[in-house]
Amino acid sequence: EAGVAQSPRYKIIEKRQSVAFWCNPISGHATLYWYQQILGQGPKLLIQFQNNGVVDDSQLPKDRFSAERLKGVDSTLKIQPAKLEDSAVYLCASTLRDSLSQAFFGQGTRLTVV
Amino acid sequence: SQKIEQNSEALNIQEGKTATLTCNYTNYSPAYLQWYRQDPGRGPVFLLLIRENEKEKRKERLKVTFDTTLKQSLFHITASQPADSATYLCALDKGGGADGLTFGKGTHLIIQP
Numbered sequence: 001e002a003g004v005a006q007s008p009r010y011k012i013i014e015k016r017q018s019v020a021f022w023c024n025p026i027s028g029h030a031t032l033y034w035y036q037q038i039l040g041q042g043p044k045l046l047i048q049f050q051n052n053g054v055v056d057d058s059q060l061p062k063d064r065f066s067a068e069r070l071k072g073v074d075s076t077l078k079i080q081p082a083k084l085e086d087s088a089v090y091l092c093a094s095t096l097r098d099s100l101s102q103a104f105f106g107q108g109t110r111l112t113v114v
Numbered sequence: 115s116q117k118i119e120q121n122s123e124a125l126n127i128q129e130g131k132t133a134t135l136t137c138n139y140t141n142y143s144p145a146y147l148q149w150y151r152q153d154p155g156r157g158p159v160f161l162l163l164i165r166e167n168e169k170e171k172r173k174e175r176l177k178v179t180f181d182t183t184l185k186q187s188l189f190h191i192t193a194s195q196p197a198d199s200a201t202y203l204c205a206l207d208k209g210g211g212a213d214g215l216t217f218g219k220g221t222h223l224i225i226q227p
Contacts, residue, residue, distance in 0.1 A: 004157070033214055042118075042203050042217030044160065056214055091157050103148075103215065105157030 002026065004106035008093050012112045021109045025073070025094030029104075030105035031055075032069055034077050035091040037108070043091055049075065082113045116141045118218040120204060126224045127194050128160045135189040135221045137204035144206040147180055147187050148215065160204075163187075194225045 005024040013019050025032050031050050035043035046065065048056040051072040060067070064083070069075040079086055089108040095101040121136035137147070146165045150158035163207040164171045164180045164187070171178045191198050201222045205215040 028130050033172070035217075040219065042205070045214040045216065048214045055137075102160045102163070103158075107155070107158070108157050 002096055004092055004104050006090075006106035006109055008109055009107065010110050010112075011081055012114060015084055015113050016081040018078065019082055019111060020076050020078045021090050021092075023075045023077070023092030025075070025092070026104055029094035029096050030072070031088045031089075031095045031097065031101075032075050033103070034067055034075070035093065035097075035105075037089045037091055039088070046077070072094060079111075082111075086114050087111055087113045115137070116216070118142075118206060118216060120202075120218040120221045123219070123220060124222040124224065126226060128167065129194060129196060129225050129227050131194055133191040133194045133198070133223055135202050135204075135223065137187040137189065137218055139185050139206060140218075142185070142206055144209055147178075148205045149176075149178060149187075149189050150201045150203045150205060150217075152220065154205060158203055191223075196225045196227050199223055 007022050021042055021049045031052055033048050034046045036046050037043040047067045048062045049069040052069045067077045070077050089110050091105050093103045093105045117140045119138045127133045146163055148160045149164045151161055152158045162171055162173055162178045164178050166182050177191045179188045201220040203217050203220040205217045
């Protein structure tokens with residue numbers, strides 16, 4: 001079974017620039033999550049989709065972050081404009097139904113804002 | 115405020131011994147708790163899930179306990195091996211109808227040969 005695919009693996013941008021990350025979850029997984037993991041911390045949930053609807057975006061900084069999941073499959077996370085404190089690894093995860101199901105994580109995108 | 119604490123940022127254990135990692139939480143009433151392993155440059159990998167009405171769960175050399183009175187979970191690796199060296203994360207459901215996970219900072223486990 002193919003895992004969760006994310007791209008790019010690494011990205012370096014200057015502050016105030018914009019950036020987008022892409023995630024392709026495991027086929028058939030209804031729920032998709034984006035997490036932010038700052039160095040030395042555990043992952044922090046940014047947004048949760050159930051199919052193509054948003055279930056929880058309470059921790060998403062909506063003034064600069066946006067995410068969508070078109071057709072309930074792939075998802076993109078965008079940051080515009082980026083700040084230095086956005087430097088982190090952005091992880092995408094998917095579960096078959098909800099988080100009582102095993103969550104599968106992608107390798108993440110390491111973002112460095114300079 | 116809600117808080118998840120994992121014991122010590124790093125834990126050194128001699129090969130063959132049992133490694134015990136602790137996860138304490140406050141101001142949560144989780145329905146379940148999960149443990150993940152994370153290697154450098156990789157995403158977390160699911161290990162075990164234990165529900166609030168379960169006291170203990172086992173999988174091969176892994177054992178997890180969940181004490182909702184103490185608000186604590188213990189994660190044990192028996193007969194530890196250098197290949198078990200990694201960061202171990204505990205995670206709780208957010209509750210309140212949203213089921214995304216809230217993670218602790220993790221414990222970096224080093225198994226020395």
